[in-house]
Amino acid sequence: MSGPVEGTDHFDLLWVYLQQEPLLWLTATLAAYAIGHALHRATGGSPLVNSVAVAIALLVAVLAVSGTSYATYFDGAQFVHFLLGPATVLLAVPLYRNFSRVRRLLVPMLAALLAGSVTAVVSAVAVAGVLGGSRETLLSLAPKSATTPIAMGIAEEIGGLASLTATLVIITGIIGAMIVTPLLNALRVTDWAARGFAVGVASHGIGAARAFQVNQLAGTFAGIAMALNALLTALLVPLLVGWI
Amino acid sequence: MVHAILALLVCQLLGEIIVRAAGIPIPGPVLGTLLMLGALAALREVPEELNAVAGVLLSHLSLLFVPAGVGVILHVARIRAEWLPLLAGLFLSTALTIAVTALVFFRVMRKMGLQEAEPEP
Numbered sequence: 130m131s132g133p134v135e136g137t138d139h140f141d142l143l144w145v146y147l148q149q150e151p152l153l154w155l156t157a158t159l160a161a162y163a164i165g166h167a168l169h170r171a172t173g174g175s176p177l178v179n180s181v182a183v184a185i186a187l188l189v190a191v192l193a194v195s196g197t198s199y200a201t202y203f204d205g206a207q208f209v210h211f212l213l214g215p216a217t218v219l220l221a222v223p224l225y226r227n228f229s230r231v232r233r234l235l236v237p238m239l240a241a242l243l244a245g246s247v248t249a250v251v252s253a254v255a256v257a258g259v260l261g262g263s264r265e266t267l268l269s270l271a272p273k274s275a276t277t278p279i280a281m282g283i284a285e286e287i288g289g290l291a292s293l294t295a296t297l298v299i300i301t302g303i304i305g306a307m308i309v310t311p312l313l314n315a316l317r318v319t320d321w322a323a324r325g326f327a328v329g330v331a332s333h334g335i336g337a338a339r340a341f342q343v344n345q346l347a348g349t350f351a352g353i354a355m356a357l358n359a360l361l362t363a364l365l366v367p368l369l370v371g372w373i
Numbered sequence: 374m375v376h377a378i379l380a381l382l383v384c385q386l387l388g389e390i391i392v393r394a395a396g397i398p399i400p401g402p403v404l405g406t407l408l409m410l411g412a413l414a415a416l417r418e419v420p421e422e423l424n425a426v427a428g429v430l431l432s433h434l435s436l437l438f439v440p441a442g443v444g445v446i447l448h449v450a451r452i453r454a455e456w457l458p459l460l461a462g463l464f465l466s467t468a469l470t471i472a473v474t475a476l477v478f479f480r481v482m483r484k485m486g487l488q489e490a491e492p493e494p
Contacts, residue, residue: 162436181435185442192446199446206440212430213437215381217402218388221409222419222427237481245474252469257462266455270462274470277441279400292447297463299442304467306435312468318475323482327475331467338435348431354474356403363399 148197154205161187174342176310181335182303213277213334220337220352227349234322241323242354245330246361249274250369269293271370273301275362276333276355283363287370298333305332306339321347329354377422384409 147153165183172178192202203210224231231238253270262270268289272280277298284294309328318324325347328336333355341348388405391397397404413419419427445452452459 158439159436162433162439179435181438181442184436184439185445188439188443189446192443199444202443203440206443209437210440214385214402214405215378216430216434216437217400218381218384218405218409219427219430221384221406221413222423223431224406225410225413225419228414233487234482236485237478237487240481241474241478244477245470248473249466249470253462253466256465257458260458260461262455262458262462266451266458270459273463273466276400277438292444293451295441296445296448297459299438299445301463301467302438303442304464305471308468309471312471313475316472316476318479320479320482323475323478326478327471330474331470335435335438338433338438341431341434356406359403360399 148201151205151208154197154202155208156205157188157191158184158206158209161185161191176307176339179303179306181299181306181338185299216334217356220349220356223345223349224353227346230322230346231349231353237323238326238350238353238357241326242330242357242361245327245354246274246358246365249331249358250362250366254369265290266293268370270297271366272362273297274331274333275359279359279363283366287367299335302332302335305336309336309339310343322350325350326354330358333358374422374426377420377426380409380412380423381426384412 161184162180164187165178165180168183169175169178169180188202191197192199250271253273254267257270258267265288268287269284269291271287271289272283272294274280275283275298277295280294280298281291283289285291305328309324309332313324313327318327321344325337325340325344328340328347329351332339337348337351337355340351384405385402386405387408388403389401392399392401392404
């Protein structure tokens with residue numbers, strides 16, 4: 130052995146290489162999700178073991194331990210993030226397949242959308258406000274049920290912190306995906322369209338991802354709900370924000 | 374596979390361009406979804422390639438939210454300082470939103486005499 134110094138040099142060079150290339154953090158993102166997915170399956174598909182939550186917890190731990198900045202991580206992970214756009218366009222496929230059912234249920238859909246969208250904004254701000262949340266936190270929280278890019282845009286417009294909003298949006302998605310099945314079973318809402326639509330309004334794409342795992346029709350309605358609620362939240366939040 | 378991916382990207386790109394050029398306040402990919410829906414309606418069927426891509430990507434939709442979610446690491450200090458209003462607000466609001474949305478949908482649907490899609494969840 131020529132001593133630990135040389136070994137450390139090699140390791141440093143390797144680490145420098147890995148930090149500069151997107152490969153490492155792209156691989157880590159997929160690996161963390163694969164572990165989350167495996168755990169989800171191992172528990173018999175329990176909604177309480179959420180693949181996204183497991184993956185995020187693992188990656189946060191790895192970044193913290195290795196002293197890697199979020200910006201460095203995102204350089205690699207952005208390739209996965211980018212696919213959100215094409216995936217949104219893909220929602221046209223289940224939407225087309227179920228189009229006649231969607232058209233028939235237009236009135237219940239729009240009534241539920243309006244009620245759900247107002248509830249999402251008002252209840253989040255009211256609960257956090259009563260418990261002493263700061264103004265900046267409340268403004269960042271208001272659009273939390275809309276999908277990430279839209280919620281961030283709204284937060285910016287009303288004086289919240291866009292990057293905090295992005296985090297709150299993801300947490301909202303994970304909570305919704307975890308509680309939707311037991312909650313709607315308890316409320317005896319048996320219809321797949323109603324169940325999917327509800328989780329899409331409350332929890333955008335992560336809710337839709339959960340709905341697609343359970344039932345194709347539920348996933349379709351969750352996708353529609355996500356798109357409609359993104360639009361309505363963008364209109365509602367600036368109107369309601371005068372009261373915060 | 375290439376054609377399906379190309380079609381997706383073209384729809385998204387057109388969506389982004391139209392939204393910006395016309396100053397429409399909706400997200401580009403959402404307009405892209407409507408463009409794709411129009412294309413499928415014109416074709417009167419879903420091409421097999423597109424079906425395959427939809428199957429893969431939509432069944433792992435949640436993976437795509439992981440990079441944004443890791444951003445939680447930027448807000449550890451605030452979450453520690455305001456954990457109660459944040460967690461209570463997120464949890465209660467999400468539960469209430471799901472319940473209100475589902476119940477309104479379900480009640481209006483029944484009142485209108487529209488049958489349920491399937492009997493049991």
